Amino acid sequence: MSTPPPRMSMPRSSFAIAMKDYTFIRPGIAVTISAATLVAALVTGVILIKLLTHASETINRGAQASEMLHRYNARYEVWRGMATSTDPTYKTPAVVAQRDSIRNGLQGELSRFGGTLAAQEKDLVQQVLEGLASTDAQTTTKARQAMIVLLHDQDSQLFDAAEASQKGIGLATVLLGLTILAAGLLIVPMAFLYVRHKRGATIEVKV
DSSP: OOOOOOOOOOOOOHHHHHHTTOOSSOHHHHHHHHHHHHHHHHHHHHHHHHHHHHHHHHHHHHHHHHHHHHHHHHHHHHHHHHHHOOOGGGGSHHHHHHHHHHHHHHHHHHHHHHTTSOHHHHHHHHHHHHHHHOOOHHHHHHHHHHHHHHHHHHHHHHHHHHHHHHHHHHHHHHHHHHHHHHIIIIIHHHHHHHHHHHHHHHHHHHO
């Protein structure tokens, strides 16, 4: 019975040879920990992107709405001043036409703006529209209060978006920490050992 030929061992790669000097912890454990931290960093990064995207959209939408409401409020006060003034100048046909133009334009813009809001906020817009249809004290007071509440709601959304941005800073810190942990535990040390090994092999060949 013939003796089988001895099995030839496969030559070890230069990376495997370099890793024999990795004595920090067992390479298998280091790879596992690094993989876990990179996965956690990936999940954190996805959450961070979604959070900051939502915060950015909320800030842009809230800023535009707040700017429009401030313009509407200013025009409403101008119209009311013109409609309730006892100055004969405000009774001339030209001024009356200008006053009615302000009211009509504001009614149309508020109606379109109200169509983009929730039901509760639509009721507030309706109160402002009623204030444009009448100048009695009670209706005017309700219209002004409704405008204040609308402005407050938009400001609250901006504050919420600012808080979300602060949370994003915390997540970014976690993401950076996880990345540094993965790099410091495995990637940087192994890259250093591999480069050192390759440089040493090159020097030996030259000698």
